Amino acid sequence: MSVLQALxxxxxxxxxxxAAWTIFAPGAFSATVGYVVYGLLLSLVWIRLFAVDVALTxxxxxxxxxxxxxxxxxxxxxxxxxxxxxxxxxxxxxxxxAGLCTLVALALAAVALLFPDQGPSLxxxxxxxxxxxxxxxxxxxxxxxxxxxxxxxxxxxxxxxVVGVWSLAADRYWGGAPGEARLARPEPTLAFLAQVxxxxxxxxxIHIFWVGADEPGGAFQGxxxxxxxxxxxxxxxxxEAPRTSxxxxxxxxxxxxxxxxxxxxxxxxxxxxxxxxxxxxxxxVILFIETFMVLSIAVALPMLVAGPPRREPPx
Amino acid sequence: xxxxxxxxxxxILFTVAVGLARLLGGPGDADRMMAAQLIGxxxxxxxxxxxxxxxxxxxxxxxxxxALLAAFASVAFVNSAAPAEAPDSxxxxxx
Amino acid sequence: xxLVIDLFGVAAIGAGVFFFVAGAAGLLRFxxxxxxxxxxxxxxxxxxxxxxxxxxxxxxxxxxxxxxxAIWALVLLAGATTAQLVGRAVRRKGxxx
Numbered sequence: 001m002s003v004l005q006a007l008x009x010x011x012x013x014x015x016x017x018x019a020a021w022t023i024f025a026p027g028a029f030s031a032t033v034g035y036v037v038y039g040l041l042l043s044l045v046w047i048r049l050f051a052v053d054v055a056l057t058x059x060x061x062x063x064x065x066x067x068x069x070x071x072x073x074x075x076x077x078x079x080x081x082x083x084x085x086x087x088x089x090x091x092x093x094x095x096x097x098a099g100l101c102t103l104v105a106l107a108l109a110a111v112a113l114l115f116p117d118q119g120p121s122l123x124x125x126x127x128x129x130x131x132x133x134x135x136x137x138x139x140x141x142x143x144x145x146x147x148x149x150x151x152x153x154x155x156x157x158x159x160x161x162v163v164g165v166w167s168l169a170a171d172r173y174w175g176g177a178p179g180e181a182r183l184a185r186p187e188p189t190l191a192f193l194a195q196v197x198x199x200x201x202x203x204x205x206i207h208i209f210w211v212g213a214d215e216p217g218g219a220f221q222g223x224x225x226x227x228x229x230x231x232x233x234x235x236x237x238x239x240e241a242p243r244t245s246x247x248x249x250x251x252x253x254x255x256x257x258x259x260x261x262x263x264x265x266x267x268x269x270x271x272x273x274x275x276x277x278x279x280x281x282x283x284x285v286i287l288f289i290e291t292f293m294v295l296s297i298a299v300a301l302p303m304l305v306a307g308p309p310r311r312e313p314p315x
Numbered sequence: 316x317x318x319x320x321x322x323x324x325x326x327i328l329f330t331v332a333v334g335l336a337r338l339l340g341g342p343g344d345a346d347r348m349m350a351a352q353l354i355g356x357x358x359x360x361x362x363x364x365x366x367x368x369x370x371x372x373x374x375x376x377x378x379x380x381x382a383l384l385a386a387f388a389s390v391a392f393v394n395s396a397a398p399a400e401a402p403d404s405x406x407x408x409x410x
Numbered sequence: 411x412x413l414v415i416d417l418f419g420v421a422a423i424g425a426g427v428f429f430f431v432a433g434a435a436g437l438l439r440f441x442x443x444x445x446x447x448x449x450x451x452x453x454x455x456x457x458x459x460x461x462x463x464x465x466x467x468x469x470x471x472x473x474x475x476x477x478x479x480a481i482w483a484l485v486l487l488a489g490a491t492t493a494q495l496v497g498r499a500v501r502r503k504g505x506x507x
Binding site: 002003004006007010011014017018021025029030032033034036037040041043044047048050052055056059060063064067068071072074075190193194197200201204207208211215216217221225228229231232235236 | 361
């Protein structure tokens with residue numbers, strides 16, 4: 001067995017072990033830590049599968065943002081818990097769920113392992129047409145050029161998710177601000193970290209977005225990193241979440257899918273069909289769309305994590 | 316050289332595994348908060364070694380992202396387990 | 411020349427992994443959370459720094475080398491500050507936090 005194979009097997013076993021621990025972890029906080037560790041390990045697996053873009057996305061969203069979302073939810077559950085609410089699933093339903101999950105996992109593993117070496121794939125054709133899009137990164141080409149409509153709908157789903165989260169607020173809080181207010185004198189250590197990390201992170205996020213046209217990266221990953229930096233500033237209480245009725249916030253949220261849709265319709269007018277890009281002009285259009293996508297993602301993710309409004313809007 | 320890099324990456328992952336076994340099971344939330352930091356640093360180290368050995372491109376960006384996101388997750392964990400209080404309440408500690 | 415680079419890499423990366431292992435040993439053996447935190451932060455940051463040092467001559471471009479150093483600086487900053495935060499949390503909630 002070569003060193004590489006041993007490494008792969010070790011990594012896979014580690015992922016399994018962490019996943020198993022996450023399932024049996026005592027309490028929501030521990031389980032969330034396990035989940036974040038699992039996600040970060042999984043991005044290593046993606047690197048081994050030479051899917052670098054997916055590794056970035058896994059680390060950013062699958063592990064980072066989702067982990068923080070779960071932590072916030074766990075904290076809110078702790079606040080809202082009343083005596084006698086402790087009624088976790090037990091016995092037969094739990095066994096059934098475990099059995100079903102195992103079955104699905106085994107089925108997926110069987111499909112992956114029994115896949116023929118030259119399985120049906122459009123990869124060669126998509127690589128052949130790549131220079132026409134002006135992009136160097138085939139993943140970005142698939143996301144924004146070949147199946148742009150799908151990606152646009154994903155951004156719409158993000159907006160719908162934010163609306164769904166906001167609708168959980170009590171009537172009197174509608175339009176107010178979520179999260180905690182900023183402190184006049186925030187805790188110094190946390191404030192220091194936020195003040196140094198956030199500008200660096202913004203730089204890295206913009207770089208990863210911009211470089212995604214030709215190298216691994218892209219709008220989703222860059223936007224997630226920007227979102228994480230804003231969330232760090234909010235967690236340090238240096239800044240607070242904006243009021244959900246703020247016009248600029250709502251505009252920023254819909255800017256991504258809106259610009260995307262306009263580009264698609266413009267494609268019908270200028271380039272012959274819905275979501276076609278004018279030949280030779282594809283890359284600037286794609287980058288233009290991606291800029292607004294980054295904005296929407298960077299605004300939507302912190303709003304999802306901040307939760308429903310909890311402070312009354314000013315009259 | 317490739318084998319050496321991969322073996323070192325494997326060693327670091329093994330170390331991370333041992334550390335995780337200790338931290339994730341450890342008494343108290345502080346140990347678990349450290350787990351994110353451990354996997355962040357160890358993960359970046361293995362990542363850089365594996366990438367140097369297998370020749371994957373663009374991995375420095377992933378490592379940069381991992382560093383930022385590990386810090387982000389750690390801050391969220393600390394904030395959740397021990398919410399920040401206003402500095403005035405620190406006056407009694409004398410520092 | 412490449413032999414020198416390889417030897418330098420082996421030495422630096424080996425030393426870096428040694429510090430990682432030392433950090434893990436500290437994690438296993440130290441009695442309370444604060445000392446474990448110390449072992450984790452110092453050993454892992456130093457370990458990563460040595461590994462980055464060993465990989466620097468092999469990087470594909472000056473920008474990639476710069477990014478490697480930036481990664482280490484970032485981890486150093488975030489790790490040190492997070493250690494302070496975790497330590498403060500341990501002190502606030504008692505040693506059983």
